[in-house]
Amino acid sequence: MLDFPNAKINLGLQIISKRPDGFHNLESCFYPVQWCDALEMLPAPENRFSMSGLPVPGNPETNLCLKAYKLLEQEYNLPPVHMHLHKVIPMGAGLGGGSSDAAFVLRILNKLFDLKLAVDALQGYARKLGSDCAFFVENKPVIAVERGDVFEPAIIDLKGYSCVIVYPGIHITTAEAYAGVTPEKPTCTMEMVLKQDIKLWKDIMHNDFEKSLFPKYPELARLKENLYEAGAAYASMTGSGSAVYGIFKGDAPDLIFPQNYLVWKGLL
Template sequence: MKLLSPAKLNLFFRILGKRSDGYHDISSLHQTIDLFDTITIRPSAGDSFSCTHPDVPKGTDNLILHAVHLFRKTTGKLQPVSIHLEKVIPLESGLGGASSNAATILWGLNELTRRPLSLTQLKLLGRKLGADVPFFFSLGTAHCTGIGELIEDLPALPEQKVFLAVPEFGLSTKEVYQKVDMQALSDRLPEELLSQWRKGEAVCVNDLESAAFSIRPELRSFKEKLQTMPFEQVSMTGSGSAFFCLGFSDVPENLKGQLAKFHSRKQDSWY
């Protein structure tokens, strides 16, 4: 079984408060795009995992392996599998690659074992793996709240081109959140931002940008350079380090990056 594992964008990302457990309440419009890792899952005589990217962990820090363990513990389905990950989504970029991989594995194992779990149950399993994992069980467009794990499915947004610009370094999500200044957040209401997007008006806000800039000051000039280009919107996605650009016809030839577009999945199938 070969499955695509999509990247996501945070079209807006607002921090609403800090909780007593140290996590932050957020409001974010998540959107999948057609930038994919590819995961191959095969029944096997013994478990194995391989990956095309040398920096993807192969031990206890690997979210794919956690997903396999959690699925087996929940369902009792113990068939050994061979898993190969063709990694395309940049690491530590805010594009959700690891969370997408975990969701894709849960979906794939459920299909291989004749669907012992419902979609709702898969989402609940995803929560145990990470706040972003449940989103990928949406159809590709969702308003995410709580710490990101509460998913409100939304109708697909109009197809839109995206230019992705990714620095040569990544950022730790944990470190970025630790640097958030609660006094320096946007005052834009999530309800208004969501309403504007639903009307086809792209308004990008990310409350994690200033924290990311404090860790890697060169990110600010990276964004400022993009803002001199013919883009209507430039915003960091998630905790960075990637930026996405919207509202353009052509991209300057000398600008390093990748073109993508909004992408959705169909009910009862994967991406």
């Protein structure tokens, strides 16, 4: 069975408070985009996990895809599978690629072995793997709150808009990003912001990580400004970085970036 785990962008990201468990309460709109990896899974005589595409750092045995398989294998006594991941979405970019891969493993296993797990059950397993994994179970725009794993409906329609996402090859860890953030209660909720015309987002929708990361990585601030200069209705860093995106009315222009940058362009 073959599927294509997709990325997401954050429309705004507000860090509201530090939690007793060490995590942070946040508020953000998660919006799916079709920058995709490829994930294939087949029954096999023994478990095997292989990868191609962009190199993934770390021990393959600790990959979230395997953790997702083992989570269901232990509970449902699943037979062995051969899982192959072709990596296209860059890592350390704030695009949720690894979380998406893990969530799609759960989704594929549910279909492949007819587990009949409902959405709530799949999201429950996904939350054990990572804060934003659960988003990719339903894969539709939501307002994410608490750790980013509790969802509220997002009333938003970006049909007719396109998006350019640029990853400049700067790997920012979650720990590094959060180290520079001072939690603060927002003056305007995400629900209120999304009701405003996209032309106003530049002044009222913010990613709190930009404040500390842009001075440290000036190229990210320049990328954002370049996207506005190219006509973006809204531009921002996504997640904890370092990918920066621009949203354009109609077709996005063909923009030129350095050869070592990874770029995706498509409809929203």
